[in-house]
Amino acid sequence: MKKKNLADRPGVKSPAPARLATGSIGLDSILEGGFPANRLYLVEGDPGTGKTTLALKFLLAGVAAGEPVLYVTLSETKEELLAVADSHGWSLDGVNIYELIPSEESLKTETQNTIFHPSEVELGETTSAVLEEVERIQPSRVVFDSLSEMRLLARDPLRYRRQILGLKQYFAGRQCTVLLLDDRTSTVGDLQVQSIAHGVIELEHMALEYGAERRRLRVVKLRGSRYRGGYHDFNIETGGVAVYPRLVAAVHHREFAREAVTSGVKELDALLGGGLDRGTSTLMLGPAGSGKSSIAAQFAAAAADRGEHAASFLFDEGRDTYLTRTAGLGKDIRGQVEAGRLSVQQVDPAELSPGEFAHRVSRSSRSAPAFTRTPSARCASRPTASRWANRSPISTAS
Ligand SMILES: Nc1ncnc2c1ncn2[C@@H]1O[C@H](COP(=O)(O)OP(=O)(O)O)[C@@H](O)[C@H]1O
Ligand SMILES: [Mg+2]
Numbered sequence: 001m002k003k004k005n006l007a008d009r010p011g012v013k014s015p016a017p018a019r020l021a022t023g024s025i026g027l028d029s030i031l032e033g034g035f036p037a038n039r040l041y042l043v044e045g046d047p048g049t050g051k052t053t054l055a056l057k058f059l060l061a062g063v064a065a066g067e068p069v070l071y072v073t074l075s076e077t078k079e080e081l082l083a084v085a086d087s088h089g090w091s092l093d094g095v096n097i098y099e100l101i102p103s104e105e106s107l108k109t110e111t112q113n114t115i116f117h118p119s120e121v122e123l124g125e126t127t128s129a130v131l132e133e134v135e136r137i138q139p140s141r142v143v144f145d146s147l148s149e150m151r152l153l154a155r156d157p158l159r160y161r162r163q164i165l166g167l168k169q170y171f172a173g174r175q176c177t178v179l180l181l182d183d184r185t186s187t188v189g190d191l192q193v194q195s196i197a198h199g200v201i202e203l204e205h206m207a208l209e210y211g212a213e214r215r216r217l218r219v220v221k222l223r224g225s226r227y228r229g230g231y232h233d234f235n236i237e238t239g240g241v242a243v244y245p246r247l248v249a250a251v252h253h254r255e256f257a258r259e260a261v262t263s264g265v266k267e268l269d270a271l272l273g274g275g276l277d278r279g280t281s282t283l284m285l286g287p288a289g290s291g292k293s294s295i296a297a298q299f300a301a302a303a304a305d306r307g308e309h310a311a312s313f314l315f316d317e318g319r320d321t322y323l324t325r326t327a328g329l330g331k332d333i334r335g336q337v338e339a340g341r342l343s344v345q346q347v348d349p350a351e352l353s354p355g356e357f358a359h360r361v362s363r364s365s366r367s368a369p370a371f372t373r374t375p376s377a378r379c380a381s382r383p384t385a386s387r388w389a390n391r392s393p394i395s396t397a398s
Contacts, residue, residue, distance in 0.1 A: 023058050043182070051146070072142065078097045161196070200220035252362065310342050312344045315347050
C-alpha cells in the first residue's frame with residue numbers, strides 16, 4: 001500500500017472537514033450538515049431508486065454555490081440526462097457532463113488486456129480520459145454514474161478494486177468530493193467498494209400490497225462523523241428529492257407548562273378533572289357516529305379560541321366535509337383555519353409514507369399546536385419489518 005490519505009491514518013488528527021450541502025435539506029440533516037468535503041462516497045441502489053436524481057441535485061447544489069462540477073456518465077447519454085433534468089425543471093447549465101459510454105469494442109474479451117495499462121496506480125485508459133477532464137475542469141464535485149460499467153470494463157475484481165483505489169488516491173490530493181453511483185446490477189452487495197469509500201448511502205424502493213411505492217434510504221457508513229442511522233423515507237418529486245429524517249422523539253423535547261387543556265365544554269372538562277393534560281396523548285374510542293370527530297374538533301376549536309394553534313389530520317373524511325360538519329354542530333372553524341390557527345389536513349395513508357406523515361406532523365407542531373388530532377387506529381403506522389420483508393420488488397428500468 002502506497003500513499004495513504006492523512007485522514008485515514010490512525011493517530012493523525014486532521015481538522016473536521018467542511019460539509020457540502022447535498023441538495024436535500026433532509027439528507028443534510030441526516031448527515032449532520034451534509035457530506036464531509038473532499039471525500040469519496042458510494043451511493044448504491046437498484047435501478048430506479050433515485051441515484052441519478054440525487055447525484056444531479058448534489059451537483060446542482062454545487063453549481064448554486066458557484067463551484068465547478070462534473071458528471072461522468074457511463075450509462076446514460078447526455079441527452080437522457082438532460083431529459084431527466086428537464087422533467088424536473090432543472091437547468092444543467094454549469095454542470096459539465098462527460099459522456100463515457102463504453103464502446104462495444106472495448107467490452108470485447110479479446111481487447112480487454114489493451115484497455116488498461118499498469119501504472120503506479122492502475123488506471124485504465126478509460127479512467128485516464130476522465131482524469132484528463134478532471135484536470136481541465138478542476139471540479140469540486142464529481143459524480144461517476146455508474147460503477148457497474150467500470151466493473152464491466154475492469155473485468156476482474158482485483159483490477160476493479162485497484163481502479164477504485166486508484167481513483168480514491170487520485171482524488172484524495174484534490175479539493176474534490178466524489179459520488180460513485182452503483183446500481184448493483186453486476187454483483188450482489190459489493191463490499192469491496194463499500195470498504196474503500198468514506199461513506200455509503202443505500203437507496204431502496206419497493207411496492208407494498210397497496211398504495212404508492214415507497215422509497216427509503218440509509219447511511220450505511222460515514223467515516224469519522226456522526227449521522228442519523230436507520231431508514232429514512234424519501235420521495236422523488238418533480239423538482240427534487242424530499243428526504244424525511246427519521247423522527248427521534250428525544251431530539252424534539254421542549255419545555256412547556258404542565259396544565260389542563262380544556263375543550264370549552266364545561267361538563268366534559270369537569271369529567272376530565274379540568275381537561276386533558278398538556279403534553280399527553282389521548283385515544284378516543286367509540287363506534288361510528290358516537291362523536292369522536294366532533295369532540296376532537298371541539299378541543300381544536302377551543303385551543304384556537306385561546307390563541308393557540310391546533311392541527312387536525314383527517315384519514316377518512318374529506319376536508320370540506322369535516323369543515324361543513326363542524327359548522328353544522330355550531331362550531332364554525334373556517335375563520336380560524338383561514339387565520340392560520342387551525343390546520344386541517346387530509347391524509348391518504350396509502351399514498352403517504354410514515355416518514356412523510358411524521359414530517360408533516362412535526363412541521364405543523366413547529367407552529368406550536370396545542371392539539372394534534374390523528375385518528376389513531378388508522379394512523380399510517382411505520383411499516384413493520386415483515387411488511388418490508390414481504391415487499392414485491394419493483395422492476396423499473398433506469
Ligand atoms: N420529473 C420527475 N418527477 C417525479 N419523479 C420522477 C421524475 N423523474 C424521475 N422520477 C422518478 O425517479 C425515478 C428514477 O430515478 P433515477 O434517479 O433515474 O434512478 P437511478 O439512477 O437509481 O436508476 C423514476 O423511476 C421515477 O419514479
Ligand atoms: Mg441512474
